[in-house]
Amino acid sequence: MFENFNVPQELIPTDPRFGVGPSLVPVEFMQRLAETKTELLGTSHRKPAIKNLVKEVQEGLKKYFNLPEGYEVVIGNGGATFLFDMIGLGLVNKSSAHFTTGEFSTKWYKSHNKIPWINAENISVEYGHGINPKDMDGHDMICCTLNETSTAVMVNELPDLRNTDKLLAIDATSGAGQIPVDFNKVDLYFFSPQKVFASEGGTFIAIMSPKALDRAKANYDRDSYIPEIMSWKLAIDNSLKNQTYNTPSVSTLFFLNEQVKLMNELGECKVVDMAKEKANYIYDWANSKDYLACYVEDEAFRSIAVATINVDDKYPVPDLTKRLRDLGVIYDIDSYRKLGKNQFRISLFHNVTLENLKKLTRIIDLAIESV
Numbered sequence: 001m002f003e004n005f006n007v008p009q010e011l012i013p014t015d016p017r018f019g020v021g022p023s024l025v026p027v028e029f030m031q032r033l034a035e036t037k038t039e040l041l042g043t044s045h046r047k048p049a050i051k052n053l054v055k056e057v058q059e060g061l062k063k064y065f066n067l068p069e070g071y072e073v074v075i076g077n078g079g080a081t082f083l084f085d086m087i088g089l090g091l092v093n094k095s096s097a098h099f100t101t102g103e104f105s106t107k108w109y110k111s112h113n114k115i116p117w118i119n120a121e122n123i124s125v126e127y128g129h130g131i132n133p134k135d136m137d138g139h140d141m142i143c144c145t146l147n148e149t150s151t152a153v154m155v156n157e158l159p160d161l162r163n164t165d166k167l168l169a170i171d172a173t174s175g176a177g178q179i180p181v182d183f184n185k186v187d188l189y190f191f192s193p194q195k196v197f198a199s200e201g202g203t204f205i206a207i208m209s210p211k212a213l214d215r216a217k218a219n220y221d222r223d224s225y226i227p228e229i230m231s232w233k234l235a236i237d238n239s240l241k242n243q244t245y246n247t248p249s250v251s252t253l254f255f256l257n258e259q260v261k262l263m264n265e266l267g268e269c270k271v272v273d274m275a276k277e278k279a280n281y282i283y284d285w286a287n288s289k290d291y292l293a294c295y296v297e298d299e300a301f302r303s304i305a306v307a308t309i310n311v312d313d314k315y316p317v318p319d320l321t322k323r324l325r326d327l328g329v330i331y332d333i334d335s336y337r338k339l340g341k342n343q344f345r346i347s348l349f350h351n352v353t354l355e356n357l358k359k360l361t362r363i364i365d366l367a368i369e370s371v
């Protein structure tokens with residue numbers, strides 16, 4: 001189906017990239033990077049040019065998130081998946097509780113569960129449903145995923161663990177920057193920058209509270225063997241000097257910095273408002289069509305960063321997404337590969353404009369309604 005569908009010229013979006021990861025890197029950022037010529041790429045990350053870039057990213061994120069006193073922005077290589085293991089190895093004392101709502105949160109739980117000295121508990125809900133993390137006795141870390149990218153379920157309330165010795169750890173990979181949290185309650189907030197922050201993969205950003213920094217230091221002296229590349233102490237010590245433990249991807253840091261600057265010009269409140277406006281538009285659209293439905297039924301858990309929209313089985317989504325990709329008009333709105341749903345998964349990230357989302361929905365309507 002859809003192999004003969006064509007898109008009218010006036011509906012072609014200005015950018016075809018609607019994927020949730022990697023997300024679109026603005027072409028202007030690439031041009032700006034090219035303009036730096038010999039100043040950044042191919043120069044030492046231990047020298048001022050790159051150290052200043054790292055510092056600008058760290059300070060930009062502190063400003064954007066309005067981080068409380070004593071919080072640090074730690075940057076390193078490996079991305080969020082690398083951190084799943086690094087957190088289990090270096091920041092959990094004995095036991096972590098995981099509130100899981102999809103593939104990524106489950107992956108994190110599984111990483112901890114493989115570590116011989118850790119007891120990991122999985123508190124899960126059926127995919128498409130949400131659950132907020134809660135304080136749990138017997139665990140020294142509570143883990144949740146701010147925006148479960150596979151299902152588009154978000155967390156909307158956090159427990160207050162400040163008067164306990166537990167850490168609240170949040171994988172914020174696809175929600176960071178767009179789904180607000182009260183950082184006073186958060187000890188570890190980490191993400192890869194290839195989502196809302198419009199950069200590339202392979203780098204991690206871990207925002208750590210004083211409590212998490214203390215835990216990292218204390219655990220470094222434990223007897224258990226931890227590979228040096230996964231050492232929190234080395235990651236933190238280097239970040240305090242605006243460096244990374246090993247060589248970083250300079251272009252990734254550059255794009256990240258451009259996006260942080262762009263978002264700081266608006267401020268977090270405005271960015272969040274824009275996200276909500278796009279989410280309302282997409283979910284209203286899904287509710288208005290009898291061949292579409294919101295996958296996440298409970299509105300309180302419906303993501304404002306990623307939207308999952310079920311489609312009547314009469315209209316095979318893979319056929320339509322293939323045709324739109326072949327036409328070069330829309331990329332990467334397929335459902336998460338392991339979810340196996342006849343579904344669109346659409347990025348609502350900051351750089352995806354409402355105007356382009358409106359074109360996208362009109363294209364889908366046209367395709368389906370002309371069958």
Ligand SMILES: Cc1ncc(COP(=O)(O)O)c(C=O)c1O
Binds near residue numbers: 149
């Ligand atoms: C919520 C979440 N966590 C973790 C990851 C893994 O990130 P990375 O591929 O950068 O390791 C992803 C990637 O999409 C994600 O969406």
